[in-house]
Amino acid sequence: MKKTITTILLMFLVSNINGQKRKQFFKSPEGVFYISSDLHIHSVFSDGSVWPTIRVDEAVRDSIDLISLTEHLEYQSHSSDIPHTNRNRSFQIAGGYVQKKPLAVVHGTEITKPMPPGHFNAIFIQDANKFFDKNKKPLNFINGIKEANNQGAFVFWNHPMWEANRSDGIAKLDPIHEEVIDKKLLHGIEVVNFDTFSEEAMQIALDNELTMMGTSDVHVLIEWDFNIEKESFHRPITFIMSKNRTIKSISDALFNGDTFIWYRDLIIGKSSNLKEVIDNNFEIVSKGYGFKGRKVEILQIELINKSVAPISLNYIGEYTFHNDYKFIELEPRSSKTIYVKTKKVEKTVNLEFEILNYVIAPKTNLKTIKTVIIE
Ligand SMILES: [Zn+2]
Ligand SMILES: [Zn+2]
Incomplete structure (x- = not known):
């Protein structure tokens, strides 16, 4: 098979995310990589206001591993100034600029229809020009989403809660959505878009086994909307729980629903995924029995948060604490000592928390439930 420029570029880019010093957001288990991604971004090639290379630089500054420039197929706001007929151009510019930078750019686009069905991103496409018919008109929704699938794309529903589409802000399925879900043409759904979070979209994801996504959908400079230094005010990031850093593995993880989203101070995802995150980022270490030098039946433990996000604990077990109430806030990358009144000296203690x-x-x-082994 003839190799397209796109595939050559991708293979080249993938090798560049290895071995570079990156900000660690969350600790992952051995053999799993949490790929930080923002797969919904615009440039001047649709209705964004920056050049594609700026999106690459912004992502590097934010320690994002994977981005996609998802230009609208159906409109180019700047076409009188940037009248480019090649719809792959934004990807080519960003991809060509990446070179040795520690991130990958994958090709994507936004299929943009009135509601219903609304807007849909197709990621890992090969050729955006194929989403147009011979008269240069964009394909209709069903044909567009089929073309995306023919190209091997991962397709997700964008901002189903957008108040311009749903005046009550409630994400819900129309028959056209049920149809593309039934036909396995739709694989994911944004539960977070820009500054909105939809619990209803989450329920749709859970009911239909769609992958949960969170994206910035940025149009202006990312710094104008978000600031990674203020960690509570960062861009929404979808972490893809991948076996390695190849595009194949990342794509497989997306199709498998192996994601979680960091949005403001929230971690959002299905329970099996969040369980892995908490198991690897929340640790409890025993410091033995005693309080202020007295040998008493009060256990000193250290609660450790290894992640970039806070861990907001609600202790739901039987014990009471000597200094604290059941609500304990662990700041990002911090630890806190608490004293547990276990009534008698134990060898192991189980502590149950709601996060x-x-x-x-x-x-x-x-x-x-955390099991604390007491030395
Ligand atoms: Zn959109
Ligand atoms: Zn968009």
């Missing part, structure tokens, strides 16, 4: 900022379903938080 109030880890959202696994609408109005539902992750629960975890």
